[in-house]
Amino acid sequence: MIRRLYAYKDLLLVFIWREFLIRYKQTAIGVLWAILQPVSLMLLFTFIFGVVLQITQKDYPYTLFYFAGVLPWTFFAGSANFAVTSLSGNFNLVTKIYFPREIIPLSGVAINLIDYLIGLVFYFLLLLVYRIPLTWNILWLIPLLIMLVMYTTSISLLLSALNVYYRDVKLVTAFLIQFLFFATPVIYSIDAVDNRWKYLLFLNPLTFIVENMRRVSIEGREVVLWQMGIELVGIVALYLIIYRIFIRIERAFADVI
């Protein structure tokens, strides 16, 4: 993939830059949206679950607990949402000129990653505010982030390609993302889940990623290596399969789009 994209790196950069410009053009507060979106979700969850329903999530501060879950989630959901219509929406480009098609969904992953990183700065500020003792285990965030990006990329490529063939995909995705939201421990902790369901939930790589992102930063504990190994193998295998399929069907996009 990297070899394929290298020749087109300028195009990818311009696509990212374009999406960034389009996104914040004619908005009043511009890039602040990158922070405001996850923060407003965090406040909403804190209010509903913390204040109204009075559910305790472990003994973490509410805001920190929800923000740690919302951040990776908005990255995933934002990228997937962008990807679905990215190829079919650019059909007049796809039918006119050749470039590696993955550039379009990838640019969506990239701008959401930028937002994510901005949000991460805010997250570290929150950690400092709550005087969470930072340990070296927080460096586990880096491999976890790489796994998240890889998984998100796979799903984005898959959705964008399928939507070229069947526009149903766009409609299904809306539901699928809602479903995944509940199948990912964003608004709850996996520890509160009955053992029967736990293993099922871990089939969703996001469960492992989100849960461990909290664990390594808020609790300062390390990840369980064998668990991470299994998840990593799964994510890499998924990526390789999807990317291979993508390259295979890419040449037919212009005919069916």
Add this chain to the structure above:
Amino acid sequence: MSFEPVITFEHVWKKYSKQQVLNNSLREELISVVTGRKCHDDLAEGEFWALKNISFNARKGERIGLYGPNGSGKSTILKLLANVTYPTKGTVHVRGRVAPLIELGAGMHPDLTGTENIYMNGTILGMGIRALKYNIDKIIDFSGLRDFIDVPVKKYSSGMYLRLAFSIAVHSQAEIFLFDEVLAVGDDEFQQKCHSIIDSRFKEQIIFIISHDKNILQQFCNKIIHIEHGVIK
């Protein structure tokens, strides 16, 4: 120029389907991941040949006009040249960088300004960001849109759009240019400008122009391919 652009089409056939939902195509593609691509000579229901046994070649400096009625297969040939699709049968060989003149709205985003769209469209045509920075004044001057270059292109007229797109295309380092029905849009002055730049700058390149207007083709081209119902006449 690094090498001479050469194009050969050998017995090219291209099949299309009229159906909206292609139930089989994704399944076939997925199966072909395992088995390799197969080609079916026979037409299934709802399929038709867009191109039948097309053979021609093009050498540097040639300006080829593709002439024919709507739906005769002209645009399919351009798609094969641009490598966005592949032939069902036969071989297409294209050596050289291809720059299609992207139609109104495709390579440009309406909310972005002229300058921003130059970068957008230029990189789509394979130019580097650095090359674009270096050439940006030339591109703006040729388009004659300096006064409007910081205006979002959604406020442009179709003629202005075309000027910008054409100007970006001719400044790219491509060796093969594909112009689809576009030269008819510009006014006389701009057509004159296109004519002179094609005469002076494009001695080595191959240019394809599509039109159903024979006058324009005779004015610009030194070879005309007449195509009807997917067959060269």
